[in-house]
Amino acid sequence: MNAENTKAQMRKGVLEYCILLILSNKDAYASEIINRLKESQMIVVEGTLYPLLTRLKNAGFLVYRWEESTQGPPRKYYTLTETGTVFLKELEISWQKLNNAVNSIKP
Amino acid sequence: MKRTIDVNIGGLIFHIDDDAYEDLNNYLKSLKNHYGDSDEGKEIINDIESRVAELLNERKSGSQEVISQNDIRQIITILGNPEEIFDEEKPKATYKVAKKLYRDADNRIFGGVAAGLAAYFGIPIALVRILYIILAFASLGIAILIYLLLWIVTPKAITAKQKLEMKGKPINVSNIEESIKQEYTEVKENLRTKSPKLKRGINNFWAKLSSFFLAISKIILVLIGSILIFIGVIALLSIIASLFLSSWIIIPFNELSIYNIIPEIFFNSTNSVLFFICIFLVSGIPFIMLIFGGLKLIFKLKTNTPIIIISLICLWFFGIINIALLSTNQIKQYSFRSTDNSKPTAIESTLNNKLHIKTKTNLTHKEISTINFDNIRFTKLNGETILLGKPILNFEKSESGKFEILLKRESRGKDLISANENLRNITYKWSLNDSILYLDKYFEIKGKQHWKNQKLYIIINVPENNNIVLEKNISQRFNFNSNDFYDFYLNNNENKEWIMKENGRLQISE
Numbered sequence: 001m002n003a004e005n006t007k008a009q010m011r012k013g014v015l016e017y018c019i020l021l022i023l024s025n026k027d028a029y030a031s032e033i034i035n036r037l038k039e040s041q042m043i044v045v046e047g048t049l050y051p052l053l054t055r056l057k058n059a060g061f062l063v064y065r066w067e068e069s070t071q072g073p074p075r076k077y078y079t080l081t082e083t084g085t086v087f088l089k090e091l092e093i094s095w096q097k098l099n100n101a102v103n104s105i106k107p
Numbered sequence: 108m109k110r111t112i113d114v115n116i117g118g119l120i121f122h123i124d125d126d127a128y129e130d131l132n133n134y135l136k137s138l139k140n141h142y143g144d145s146d147e148g149k150e151i152i153n154d155i156e157s158r159v160a161e162l163l164n165e166r167k168s169g170s171q172e173v174i175s176q177n178d179i180r181q182i183i184t185i186l187g188n189p190e191e192i193f194d195e196e197k198p199k200a201t202y203k204v205a206k207k208l209y210r211d212a213d214n215r216i217f218g219g220v221a222a223g224l225a226a227y228f229g230i231p232i233a234l235v236r237i238l239y240i241i242l243a244f245a246s247l248g249i250a251i252l253i254y255l256l257l258w259i260v261t262p263k264a265i266t267a268k269q270k271l272e273m274k275g276k277p278i279n280v281s282n283i284e285e286s287i288k289q290e291y292t293e294v295k296e297n298l299r300t301k302s303p304k305l306k307r308g309i310n311n312f313w314a315k316l317s318s319f320f321l322a323i324s325k326i327i328l329v330l331i332g333s334i335l336i337f338i339g340v341i342a343l344l345s346i347i348a349s350l351f352l353s354s355w356i357i358i359p360f361n362e363l364s365i366y367n368i369i370p371e372i373f374f375n376s377t378n379s380v381l382f383f384i385c386i387f388l389v390s391g392i393p394f395i396m397l398i399f400g401g402l403k404l405i406f407k408l409k410t411n412t413p414i415i416i417i418s419l420i421c422l423w424f425f426g427i428i429n430i431a432l433l434s435t436n437q438i439k440q441y442s443f444r445s446t447d448n449s450k451p452t453a454i455e456s457t458l459n460n461k462l463h464i465k466t467k468t469n470l471t472h473k474e475i476s477t478i479n480f481d482n483i484r485f486t487k488l489n490g491e492t493i494l495l496g497k498p499i500l501n502f503e504k505s506e507s508g509k510f511e512i513l514l515k516r517e518s519r520g521k522d523l524i525s526a527n528e529n530l531r532n533i534t535y536k537w538s539l540n541d542s543i544l545y546l547d548k549y550f551e552i553k554g555k556q557h558w559k560n561q562k563l564y565i566i567i568n569v570p571e572n573n574n575i576v577l578e579k580n581i582s583q584r585f586n587f588n589s590n591d592f593y594d595f596y597l598n599n600n601e602n603k604e605w606i607m608k609e610n611g612r613l614q615i616s617e
Contacts (some may be wrong), residue, residue, distance in 0.1 A: 008194075030154065031161065045187025050154040051142070058147055072164040073157050086270055107352045 011042060016052060017095060018042050020088040023080040030076055053077065053078065061087050117153070117160030121167070130179045137189045158186065181566070201544040205550050208406035209264035209273040226273050227406070232338040256399060259415055261406075269475050300305040315480065331547035332404030339398035346390050348509050350383065356509050373437060388426030390420055394479060428571055441519040441560060451568060458542040460573040460602075462510050466584045467538075467545045484549065494556060495549035498535065498563040500585040502575070505568035505612040512544070515564035529559045537565075548584060569607040577602045 015037075022028060022036050030053060037043045053076075056062045061084030064076040080088070110125045123131070140154060142148035162182050163174060186192075211222035221239055225232040242250040264273045373379070380581055396419060456462045484495045494566060505511055516533045520526030535550040550563040565585075579602050582595040591613070598615065606616035 030158070043257065045191050046158065046185055046191075047138075047187035047192035049153060050158070051151045051192075054147055072161045073119055075157070075161075076154070081271045 015042065015048070017077065017088075019049075019056065020061065020080060020084060020091065021051060023078055024026045024085065024088055027077055027079045029067075030078070031105060033078070057082070062082070116163065117157035119160045121160075121162065121163055121174055122172075124176060125177045127174050127176045129178055130183075130255050134179075134183055134189070138192070141189065148421060155186065162186075165236065173524060184437045185596070201359075207269075207272045208261055209260045209269055210258070211273060212263045212265070218254075219263065220254055220257045220261065223261060223264070223273065224257075244519075246340060246344060249340055249347075252343075252395070253340075253398060253402075256395075258400065260399070260402065265303075328404050332401040335397050335401030336406065337401075339394040339396075339401065342394040343391055346394075350387065377438075378433060381429060385426040385433070388422050389430060392423040392426070395419065416601075440521045440525075440557075442521060443523050443526045443559075444515040444517065444531055445523060446515060447527075447530060449514045451507075451513040451566075452473055454510040454512055454539055454544060455505070456542040456544075457512060460570075461542065461576065462569070462573070462579075463543040463576045464567070464579045464581070465543055465545055466481065466548050466581070469547045483561075494552040494558060494561075496533075496552065496561055496563060497584075497586050498546075498550055498565045500546075500587055501566045502591065502613055503566055503608055504569050504609075505570040505573075507568070508570045509568075510570065510573070511568035513566040513568065515566065517560075517562040517564070519560045530561065532556050533561050533563055535565075546585075569613075571607055571609055574604050574606050575613070576602055578602050 001098075017035060018037060019041075022033050028036075030049065033053075034043070034046050034049055037049070043049065053062065057064060061081055062078050063081055064078045066074045067077045069075050111122045112125050112128050114121050114123050114128060114131075116131075118196075135152065135156065139148075139152055142151050159182055162185065166178060167174065208227045209223050211226055212219045214222035215227075216236075222232050222233045225235040228235075239250060239254070243254075244442045262269075264270045332561065367519040396416070399416075454462065484497075514535060516530045518530035518533065519524055520529045532553045533550055534553055536547045544567075546565065550561075552561055567575075577595065580599050582592055582599055586592075587595065594613070594615075604616040605613040608614050
């Protein structure tokens, strides 16, 4: 058991929460989300993001539209849906509870 | 020197070394194998491919540069090794927010039932409300009953989680293919994490089979639920119609229906109301339960209020017990029978040896359509219900050598005394004019009596070899014993003369 492993496990848990947080602020491209997450050191490999984004979209929490780009192929521009906002709220409550739980255990 | 390949990545064209191409191809293939053939899987692969194209574009400024293995290695590092990506995945890969029926308390007028239904089916609330009002009229208020049922049964969406489930993406069984695919991915994930050693082929087969059956069984449940509701509603409608509106179907706005008649004929007023309530309970409650069950099946509601079911069952038993008690009480009213005979009255006919017999209707108004049991008719005259009965006419050989008429009354009661009292209320009129004996069509039961199986026998004694002339259609006017009836029936179309033979039977006189 090393700390990296556990850290990875913890990150796994909050990744979707972070994605929804970023999108609740403003709409974004996949690459923007990736950069933001990299800045906060939430992800190491980009590949993790795409399955997550697609599944969040299929669950109805996100929608996207295509935008043409001068720098390459057209890109998906993601927006948080109403259902997504409700789901985000639920995640926030869960995160809060978790936080409080851990804090209360700390001596 | 190396060979280059022109490759289309995410819609852009690149020049790539053939060994770099191999690496990239293997990378994408392993991703493809993992994410599968589903629409979702294909979308993920496309997204990743687009990202590869984006990254390559950033690195290659001129279109003359060729992508090398090094470049591919870098890209894979950025995107992540397949193992790294798969490792980062959450074990439960699908977000199944099963859509559940809740009451939407934020959008309520009464209980938020309509709003909840609107959210579940994804249609505007106003539409649901309008439809419901129309339904309420069309189903004579049964829709209101269903609304109340739903109000009781459906939980309110309070927490954020519940509100999410209320509005969530519908697991729509009408979209069978999508439903099956969803089951397939889930089952496949389960199998993958639990039995990694099984060969892929078996995995896929079982996954496909079980997902198919899971989806089908969901559809069947919804179908069964709908059928139950349908049966329940139709049955309740029929019960209401038959109890309260039956005669409206034949004669609109006729006052008479089972609801009107039964009280006055059988019971006193409190008992009859009670009887009706109990009939409705006993016949209606099973169907209400049916509708209940159907709703539960369709919307997958949990019974958190068994109280409702228990009280419904208790009401049902209450109804049954009361009906039993009322019925036994009624039966007791008929346990004793009493008859009386009057003395024979001699009839002098002006014609020797011949008597005409005709009927006379004793109703001073045209008969309104009535309810007609066996021997008894019920008519409403001036708002009062009158019991009339058809007498039973018998002909016998006279002992005294004269024409005679004899009336025999019969009635039932809860004891002999009551039976006697009851039969005294039977009144009947006949009159003699020259040689014609006029018999009233009905005997009357005076004084607001209940039906007690009252009977009146008219016995006419005819001397041997004397004749009687019966008007035509007499077989329809009275009740007869079977022998006579047959004879009279055959000769219904004209007035016939009959002669009394020695054996006491009438025969046609030529």
